[in-house]
Each structure stands twice: as C-alpha cells, then as structure tokens.
Amino acid sequence: MKCFNHPQSDGVAVCKSCGRVLCHDCCAEVGTGSACKGRCESDVEDLNIIIKRSKSAYQKTGGAYKRNGIVMLILGLAFIFIGIIPVITGQGYATVFLAIMGLLFVIWSYFSFVSAKQITNIEE
Ligand SMILES: [Zn+2]
Numbered sequence: 001m002k003c004f005n006h007p008q009s010d011g012v013a014v015c016k017s018c019g020r021v022l023c024h025d026c027c028a029e030v031g032t033g034s035a036c037k038g039r040c041e042s043d044v045e046d047l048n049i050i051i052k053r054s055k056s057a058y059q060k061t062g063g064a065y066k067r068n069g070i071v072m073l074i075l076g077l078a079f080i081f082i083g084i085i086p087v088i089t090g091q092g093y094a095t096v097f098l099a100i101m102g103l104l105f106v107i108w109s110y111f112s113f114v115s116a117k118q119i120t121n122i123e124e
C-alpha cells in the first residue's frame, strides 16, 4: 500500500481514525496508535481515551465477577456444611436440600471465576 498523500512513498502506518495509509512523513504517533499528521491527531487522542475508559470498565466487571464468585463459594460451603452435618451425625436427611443448594452455589461460583478469568485474559 502506498501513502494516501504521497503515491510514491510506501505506507508504514494506518490512521486509527480515518483508516488511511500513511507514510513516515504523514504519520503522527498518538499514544498506542497512528494518526494523520495535523488532521486526525485530536480524533485519535479522543479514541484512545474512549478505549482506555472501556478497558477499565471491563476490568471492573472482571473484579465484580470475582467478588461474586468468592461470596458464592463461601455461601455454598456454609450451606453444604450446615446441610451435611445432621446427615453425618444421623439426625436424618431433612437438611440434605441445603447441601444440594450449597453445591449449586459452588458450581455457580466456579463459573463466576471462569468469567472473571476470561475477562482478565482479554485485558492482558
Ligand atoms: Zn486520519
């Protein structure tokens, strides 16, 4: 691809804002991206800010999943504990449903952790 402005020069970058191919002379570095020098620089700056914001929002979602997972895990283990003790001590099976609920909580927490991990992976 040749530069949009200089057909004789090879393109070295693509503007993050308008998508035009730029040569070394036309390209301006803005954060992690390239922009048309003197034309799209401020647009790409704005874009970078938006991307940064959405990334941190994503990170927060990952953290929320993780917290959710921890709460579910603790609740689940507590329910299993409360539900299983009478069974072990021979007081009957009336509380077994608590243990099953606890197991569901543990599974739920597992999926929360997996989601949190996936989000963190995208981040990295
Ligand atoms: Zn541009």
Ligand SMILES: [Zn+2]
Pocket: 003, 004, 005, 006, 009, 022, 023, 024, 025, 026
């Ligand atoms: Zn050029």
